[in-house]
Amino acid sequence: MAFTAPKETYSGKVYSVTIGTGDSAVTFGGENVLPFHAFEGITPSRPVIAVEIQDVAPADWPETVRKPYEAVSNDPVAWAKFCQDELKARAVALRLVGTHPDRENRSPEDAVRTVRDVLAAIRVPLIILGSNHAEKDSAVLIAVAEAAKDRNCIIGKAQEANYKTIAAAAMANNHKLIAMSELDINLSKQLNILISQMGFEKERIITDPMCSALGYGLEYTYSVMERIRLAALTQNDTTMQQPLLGDVGMYVWKVKETSAAEADLPHWGALEERGIAWEAETASALLIAGAELLIMRHPRAIRAVETLIDELV
Amino acid sequence: MALSGVEIFKLLPKTNCKKCGYPTCLAFAMKLAQRQASIDLCPDVSEEAKRVLGEASAPPVRPVTFGVGDRAVKMGEETVLFRHDKKFVNPCAFAVEIMDTLSEDDIAKICWQVLESEIDRVGQKLRIDAIMISNVSGDAGRFETAAKAVAANAAGVPVILSATDPRAAEAAVKPFADKKAVIYGANALNAEAMAAIAKANKASLGIAATSLDELAELTEKIKGFGVEDIVMDSGARKAKDIIEHNTLIRRAAIKKGVKSVGYPVINFMQRQDSLLEGLVASVGIAKYASIIVMSSVEKWKSLALFTLRQNIFTDPQVPMQVEQKIYNIGEPAAESPLFITTNFSLTYFIVSGEIENSKVASRLAVMDCEGLSVLTAWAAGKFTASKIAQFIQESGVEKDVPNKELIIPGYVAILSGSVEEKLPGWKITVGPREANAIPAFLRAR
Ligand code: B12
Ligand code: SF4
Numbered sequence: 001m002a003f004t005a006p007k008e009t010y011s012g013k014v015y016s017v018t019i020g021t022g023d024s025a026v027t028f029g030g031e032n033v034l035p036f037h038a039f040e041g042i043t044p045s046r047p048v049i050a051v052e053i054q055d056v057a058p059a060d061w062p063e064t065v066r067k068p069y070e071a072v073s074n075d076p077v078a079w080a081k082f083c084q085d086e087l088k089a090r091a092v093a094l095r096l097v098g099t100h101p102d103r104e105n106r107s108p109e110d111a112v113r114t115v116r117d118v119l120a121a122i123r124v125p126l127i128i129l130g131s132n133h134a135e136k137d138s139a140v141l142i143a144v145a146e147a148a149k150d151r152n153c154i155i156g157k158a159q160e161a162n163y164k165t166i167a168a169a170a171m172a173n174n175h176k177l178i179a180m181s182e183l184d185i186n187l188s189k190q191l192n193i194l195i196s197q198m199g200f201e202k203e204r205i206i207t208d209p210m211c212s213a214l215g216y217g218l219e220y221t222y223s224v225m226e227r228i229r230l231a232a233l234t235q236n237d238t239t240m241q242q243p244l245l246g247d248v249g250m251y252v253w254k255v256k257e258t259s260a261a262e263a264d265l266p267h268w269g270a271l272e273e274r275g276i277a278w279e280a281e282t283a284s285a286l287l288i289a290g291a292e293l294l295i296m297r298h299p300r301a302i303r304a305v306e307t308l309i310d311e312l313v
Numbered sequence: 314m315a316l317s318g319v320e321i322f323k324l325l326p327k328t329n330c331k332k333c334g335y336p337t338c339l340a341f342a343m344k345l346a347q348r349q350a351s352i353d354l355c356p357d358v359s360e361e362a363k364r365v366l367g368e369a370s371a372p373p374v375r376p377v378t379f380g381v382g383d384r385a386v387k388m389g390e391e392t393v394l395f396r397h398d399k400k401f402v403n404p405c406a407f408a409v410e411i412m413d414t415l416s417e418d419d420i421a422k423i424c425w426q427v428l429e430s431e432i433d434r435v436g437q438k439l440r441i442d443a444i445m446i447s448n449v450s451g452d453a454g455r456f457e458t459a460a461k462a463v464a465a466n467a468a469g470v471p472v473i474l475s476a477t478d479p480r481a482a483e484a485a486v487k488p489f490a491d492k493k494a495v496i497y498g499a500n501a502l503n504a505e506a507m508a509a510i511a512k513a514n515k516a517s518l519g520i521a522a523t524s525l526d527e528l529a530e531l532t533e534k535i536k537g538f539g540v541e542d543i544v545m546d547s548g549a550r551k552a553k554d555i556i557e558h559n560t561l562i563r564r565a566a567i568k569k570g571v572k573s574v575g576y577p578v579i580n581f582m583q584r585q586d587s588l589l590e591g592l593v594a595s596v597g598i599a600k601y602a603s604i605i606v607m608s609s610v611e612k613w614k615s616l617a618l619f620t621l622r623q624n625i626f627t628d629p630q631v632p633m634q635v636e637q638k639i640y641n642i643g644e645p646a647a648e649s650p651l652f653i654t655t656n657f658s659l660t661y662f663i664v665s666g667e668i669e670n671s672k673v674a675s676r677l678a679v680m681d682c683e684g685l686s687v688l689t690a691w692a693a694g695k696f697t698a699s700k701i702a703q704f705i706q707e708s709g710v711e712k713d714v715p716n717k718e719l720i721i722p723g724y725v726a727i728l729s730g731s732v733e734e735k736l737p738g739w740k741i742t743v744g745p746r747e748a749n750a751i752p753a754f755l756r757a758r
Binding site for chain 2 (some may be wrong): 002007008036038217219254257271274281285288300304305308
């Protein structure tokens with residue numbers, strides 16, 4: 001008896017989003033099926049991994065992930081070039097943590113300088129992220145969006161509390177926008193609606209349903225992503241068809257599993273391998289759930305996930 | 314696939330004799346469709362009708378048990394495609410391959426790694442569940458020797474015997490007769506002989522197909538030889554094919570009621586690069602594998618995979634939670650510190666683990682917040698000053714701690730004033746934000 005494959009076709013499709021300019025531009029999204037279901041539809045682009053850097057030296061990152069960048073991480077420009085030239089990053093994500101009032105409290109002008117210098121040094125697309133301080137991010141992201149005008153960056157993250165100013169800045173300067181809500185499909189939909197009601201094209205939004213690390217809430221992010229994808233495909237819901245972001249690195253590299261010494265926890269095994277595996281496993285789970293764009297830190301974790309993607313597409 | 318009342322009615326005698334206790338055959342059929350009556354109540358129903366009904370009411374993915382005793386693993390019984398619809402039922406088993414070309418020492422070493430792999434995470438015991446012995450030598454004698462070495466060094470661990478030569482399988486299965494092993498490698502050429510060996514040794518039979526078509530044919534054929542406990546390999550090895558095949562199999566079984574693929578799936582993830590192997594395994598964990606075979610056991614890899622399996626297989630409706638009460642850590646005395654936290658399992662196990670690390674005997678008041686973490690519970694209005702005050706008062710812990718000091722999580726420092734107000738006579742101390750700072754916090758007191 002032959003097996004009749006129960007294939008499914010869907011009415012909806014994920015928007016295809018291109019960032020960056022010229023030869024270095026990259027495109028993600030565009031599929032009309034569940035993740036890696038090329039057997040029943042089209043999957044024109046592979047997911048993109050952006051390598052994360054920041055405006056200040058990453059003193060707070062665990063040693064495992066600080067080490068590979070030791071020679072360059074004092075200088076965001078050198079760091080960005082290293083990611084592009086040595087790691088062959090397809091995109092770079094610059095997080096302006098130094099602007100946070102509880103940290104270095106750098107000014108929007110400082111941030112603009114950093115962004116200008118980084119953009120002058122690299123060709124690959126840049127994702128520009130605030131420090132996740134709703135008020136300060138408004139000021140900082142307005143300034144850097146303008147400084148990066150027409151480089152087709154992604155600006156983020158717009159949240160319920162500050163989306164108006166940030167979306168307006170992204171719109172005025174031709175950027176894409178990350179819309180982040182807190183692990184709730186309805187909140188995510190609502191924010192996308194509010195942003196598009198401002199006149200911001202919904203085809204230019206990237207949805208961040210909020211990430212979490214393996215073992216620390218990953219199942220919530222996983223299921224919210226799966227549900228968003230199903231809504232996009234089966235209900236043809238245009239407010240859910242934005243590509244999904246997994247902001248993996250910053251959540252993973254603060255959990256105990258990525259920093260506790262093997263001497264203290266011998267049954268957890270080698271620290272370096274464990275940290276890398278933690279980041280890579282979190283990323284792979286989210287790819288399977290529906291993420292098209294990932295932000296990651298460790299070069300070996302990134303390489304391993306790229307190899308997995310080679311096998312998946 | 315469940316039958317409708319009308320479909321069942323067509324199978325009944327249609328005499329309306331009422332012997333079943335229902336006024337008409339149709340009324341009885343409706344009850345059967347709702348699973349509120351048993352077909353045995355009708356004395357006149359044909360054997361054929363019983364068979365059809367029995368098949369229709371069987372679960373879409375057949376339950377198969379792998380191994381015996383407290384290491385036995387349940388497989389199958391799944392009912393949905395997405396974990397947000399309903400809890401995935403049986404977590405997949407992790408197996409490590411032992412090739413029969415390895416020396417006895419190397420075999421013993423891997424067995425030891427498997428036995429040592431068990432760890433505790435959020436109150437669950439997790440481990441590498443099984444060993445697959447593979448007949449890569451092609452020699453029946455070597456295979457048997459390797460099987461004996463595994464039986465001696467890893468007693469009680471469920472095994473998969475991987476061979477295509479029935480004589481090799483027969484020789485190696487002896488130490489595992491009646492232990493619900495899996496004999497893997499049934500194909501079009503050896504199916505009958507392999508089925509006979511599986512039956513004689515109460516083993517399950519693993520099918521080694523090269524396509525979904527061949528797989529469906531082989532399961533039917535093997536069922537014809539009287540073996541029902543089957544695990545299926547469609548031949549998928551690349552991550553892309555694993556997603557495709559496992560998805561089509563699960564869909565066919567659950568949504569279309571296709572019996573010929575209604576069995577647990579075994580996937581082979583072996584890769585040179587252990588990190589990559591772990592990532593391909595993650596595809597299997599998320600996408601419907603029941604047995605995942607890998608080439609090595611490293612503690613860091615196991616920890617990540619155990620955790621992912623735990624995440625995927627938790628109940629999406631009910632977070633894992635622990636009982637509300639005052640937990641003693643060590644043997645607290647009157648002056649020992651008293652901490653408070655929520656009853657989300659993850660929160661409880663992290664906090665109690667760090668208090669244990671500090672080696673300071675303590676009390677930990679765990680408050681029922683419907684299984685939410687500290688900040689989530691706070692944001693949801695379940696970890697509020699008045700609820701904390703009420704819980705502490707009703708717990709009766711006051712009589713054990715004469716100095717009445719309560720340490721609250723650093724993330725809810727904002728609550729300290731209002732809790733102090735609502736708990737007259739108590740001193741509220743704000744602890745660190747992250748639990749891993751608790752040992753240093755206690756040392757500094
Ligand atoms: C997973 C998650 C959820 C899950 C629930 C998971 C669960 N079982 O709790 C879901 C999706 C249901 C959820 C819902 C909501 N969430 Co939520 N959620 C998270 C997330 C991602 C992880 C939480 C988690 O599991 N943490 C891990 C546990 C172990 O942490 P913990 O309990 O705090 O314990 C740590 C410390 O507090 C400390 N500690 C614990 N106890 C004690 C005790 C003492 C004495 C000491 C010293 C230390 C200590 O040790 C632990 C480790 O360091 C966080 C963001 C994040 N990444 O942290 C948001 C987060 C907690 N959620 C948030 C919000 C707002 C919500 C919602 C209100 C969203 C909404 N508007 O619907 C709802 C509320 C729920 C409801 N209405 O039922 C906010 C809270 C904001 C704030 N500062 O108040 C957060 C911080 C997200 C954000 N804004 O960044 N959430
Ligand atoms: S006992 Fe059987 S034949 Fe008689 S009414 Fe019931 S179902 Fe019909």
